[in-house]
Amino acid sequence: MHDADGLDDETMLAFAVETKLSETCFVQSTSAPGADYRNRIFSMAGEMPFAGHPSLGTAVARALRQGVSGAAAYVQETGAGLQPIEVVIDGDVARASMLQEPAEFGPELDPEPLLAAIGLSRSDAHPTLAPQAVSTGLRHVMLPLTSAEALGRIDANSRAVDAMLAAHDAYGLYAVSCTPEQGTAEARLFARGAQVGEDPATGSAAGPLCAYLRRHKGCEAVTITQGVALGRPSRLEAEMAGDRVRVAGAVVSVITGVLTL
Secondary structure (H helix, E strand, O other), X not given: OOOOOOOOHHHHHHHHHHHXXXXXXXXXXXXXXXXXXXXXXXXXOEEEOXXXXXXXXXXXXXXXHOOOOOEEEEEEXXXXXXXEEEEEEEOOEEEEEXXXXXXXXXXXXXXXXXXXXXXXXXXXXXXXXXXXXXXXXXXXXXXXXXXXXXXXXXXXXXXXXXXXXHHOOOOEEEXXXXXXXXXXXXEEEEEOOOOOXXXXXOHHHHHHHHHHHHHHHOOXXXXXXXXXXXXXXXXXXXXXXXXXXEEEEEEEOOOOOOOOO
16 A cells, blocks of 8 residues: 555555555655665565565556556565665566565474474475574475475364464474475475465575575575465576575555555
8 A cells, every 4th residue: 555654554454454465565654775665565464674576566566657668666664674676667567676674594493293284294304404483574384395296295283383383483384305416395384373374485485495595505596486386486587696586476466456445
């Protein structure tokens, strides 16, 4: 939502709950030096410090509102910091890329309770890649699996997932089947039940996965397929850019409207 300076937190949360979307964004003025706007991102459970797709989508929405034809660049302010975003408008389709925050790595984790929360067993854990909480603006638990076949057998228990995420102060459990030598991965993201359940595309987890694969496998870039199990396939592109990760993808404007309060 553009021009959201006059909205209080309660109104923004109520609107996010009403939309029943995984995230709803409110664009406000910024006082942060170097930023073009402030992006307030709300899930149905409350405000989020950062999110990937809402950041790219908001930048494209801003460019479209400004009548941009071609390229534009912005710096957005979120609770995680300042993120530079580049946008290219090409007719009805746009492409956007964003530099996420420098990666922060938590300790490696025991895979068994994480696997149990999504209906898998110890044999489904990747033999050399341990689970780990990683953030490039929003903390997610990386959970590498042995294969795409194991990814397809997931049967998540929302209460158990909630408990695991609460224990590790994380937004999502990112189950992945990786082929680092080819720079590809398949993924499924399970967030806290009050927020979204399974998410078809998670830019804020793509960044951590890329940073994780660089640390453990020397992989500088990864293309991630997500959302297949939901019938909403997506492709996320992530690559290292110094100490930050650049996450990119296509953006399509689906609907516009005016809200009168």
